[in-house]
Amino acid sequence: MTATVVGGGIGGLAAALALRRAGLTVTVLEAKQELVEAGAGLSLWPNAVHALGALGVADEVVARGAVMDSNLIQRWDGKILGRTNLDLERRYGAPGICVRRADLLAALHAALGSEGVHTGARVVKLQHTRRGAAAVMAGGGRVDADFLVGADGLHSVVRNALLGDEPRSLGSIAWRGLAKMRTNGGGLALGRGAHAGWLPVDGDYTYWFCCRDGDTGRRIGDLRTELLELFGRWWDPIPTLIQSTPSREILRHHVYDRPPAWSWGTERLTLLGDAAHPMSPAAGQGACLALEDAVVLASCITRRPDPAAALRLYEAERMPRAARMQRASLRALRALQPQSPAAQLARDLIMRLPAGLLSAGQSWMFEFPSRRRVRSRKTVLGS
Numbered sequence: 001m002t003a004t005v006v007g008g009g010i011g012g013l014a015a016a017l018a019l020r021r022a023g024l025t026v027t028v029l030e031a032k033q034e035l036v037e038a039g040a041g042l043s044l045w046p047n048a049v050h051a052l053g054a055l056g057v058a059d060e061v062v063a064r065g066a067v068m069d070s071n072l073i074q075r076w077d078g079k080i081l082g083r084t085n086l087d088l089e090r091r092y093g094a095p096g097i098c099v100r101r102a103d104l105l106a107a108l109h110a111a112l113g114s115e116g117v118h119t120g121a122r123v124v125k126l127q128h129t130r131r132g133a134a135a136v137m138a139g140g141g142r143v144d145a146d147f148l149v150g151a152d153g154l155h156s157v158v159r160n161a162l163l164g165d166e167p168r169s170l171g172s173i174a175w176r177g178l179a180k181m182r183t184n185g186g187g188l189a190l191g192r193g194a195h196a197g198w199l200p201v202d203g204d205y206t207y208w209f210c211c212r213d214g215d216t217g218r219r220i221g222d223l224r225t226e227l228l229e230l231f232g233r234w235w236d237p238i239p240t241l242i243q244s245t246p247s248r249e250i251l252r253h254h255v256y257d258r259p260p261a262w263s264w265g266t267e268r269l270t271l272l273g274d275a276a277h278p279m280s281p282a283a284g285q286g287a288c289l290a291l292e293d294a295v296v297l298a299s300c301i302t303r304r305p306d307p308a309a310a311l312r313l314y315e316a317e318r319m320p321r322a323a324r325m326q327r328a329s330l331r332a333l334r335a336l337q338p339q340s341p342a343a344q345l346a347r348d349l350i351m352r353l354p355a356g357l358l359s360a361g362q363s364w365m366f367e368f369p370s371r372r373r374v375r376s377r378k379t380v381l382g383s
């Protein structure tokens with residue numbers, strides 16, 4: 001069987017790897033001239049590490065990142081609200097890690113190899129064919145396959161052809177960077193209408209992010225200057241992390257999601273990753289779910305000989321969890337950065353609850369495969 005994957009980001013490469021491991025001939029069409037992941041670091045929770053285990057790359061990715069073991073929660077002015085020992089590996093059978101995005105993409109690419117991976121291949125049109133689906137590229141080239149997976153991100157052309165809906169702006173701006181600075185454990189800092197966080201990536205570098213409700217409307221000088229205007233008076237380590245990051249390496253994005261979709265596909269077409277379920281970054285689960293999608297897609301293809309039936313099975317298995325995560329991520333963003341003093345006080349009081357209570361009701365996020373389908377909780381690492 002043959003498959004075309006549109007998009008060579010984390011979701012697209014993971015899907016191609018999973019499908020190839022299932023015995024399919026896969027073509028990846030990536031618009032950029034090379035496979036690159038901007039975006040500094042990434043948190044990969046135990047559900048993602050289990051998915052990486054199923055893809056055969058967990059050991060390598062975990063070795064390149066840093067285990068997320070503790071989390072400090074503080075107010076913008078330094079008042080400590082809580083300190084959590086995450087204890088993820090014991091609870092979920094795999095650690096959570098923070099890794100450079102480029103390292104994750106490189107590990108997926110190395111496992112996949114370069115055969116069938118085409119860069120500079122922007123897909124502009126899709127066609128249903130008698131035997132499957134075709135992708136037409138800018139310049140006129142065309143690739144036919146038994147089915148096609150749109151893993152082309154937030155502004156997906158595949159989704160546009162299928163559903164025609166638009167991403168939704170959540171009214172926040174997010175900045176990210178990698179600072180050459182050592183931090184001892186991760187943390188979250190909470191302010192008025194804003195939050196920020198940091199996670200060690202390895203011994204020398206720390207990934208950090210800042211997020212703020214509302215656009216500044218203008219760029220005050222360079223990005224580092226803009227950020228220091230907004231977060232420079234926050235308690236350390238946030239200002240020092242910003243200071244330690246070259247301005248040209250800081251990323252600034254408007255935050256978007258889409259409401260859960262009523263459909264991800266038809267006939268021999270389907271969606272995966274951000275093309276299917278873009279979500280607010282507040283739960284740090286967008287890429288994690290893309291990795292899960294890849295594993296489930298390949299499993300459905302091996303369970304149903306008819307590609308259209310396999311794609312509908314994949315959608316039925318993935319859509320409820322993705323929708324739940326989209327809604328939870330939006331709630332998390334709103335809860336982390338309220339504007340009113342009363343809502344801030346409520347948030348800060350909630351953050352002072354014992355860690356167990358705070359994380360109660362969140363374990364579903366970190367479980368993959370879902371608890372119902374897990375027979376053994378032993379770690380996937382090394383499997």
Ligand SMILES: Cc1cc2nc3c(=O)[nH]c(=O)nc-3n(C[C@H](O)[C@H](O)[C@H](O)COP(=O)(O)OP(=O)(O)OC[C@H]3O[C@@H](n4cnc5c(N)ncnc54)[C@H](O)[C@@H]3O)c2cc1C
Nearest residue numbers: 007009010011031043123152153273274281284286287288
């Ligand atoms: C501020 C921020 C922080 C985040 N933090 C985390 C985190 O800590 N943990 C986490 O799990 N997730 C996080 N996410 C979410 C995560 O970045 C995304 O969910 C993930 O990158 C989605 O991967 P993807 O492959 O589906 O899409 P993308 O990464 O968008 O990849 C899509 C690919 O398709 C290509 N493409 C686009 N159009 C075409 C076309 N027409 N033809 C061919 N190719 C095309 C693009 O060039 C790109 O390479 C965060 C997001 C943001 C904004």
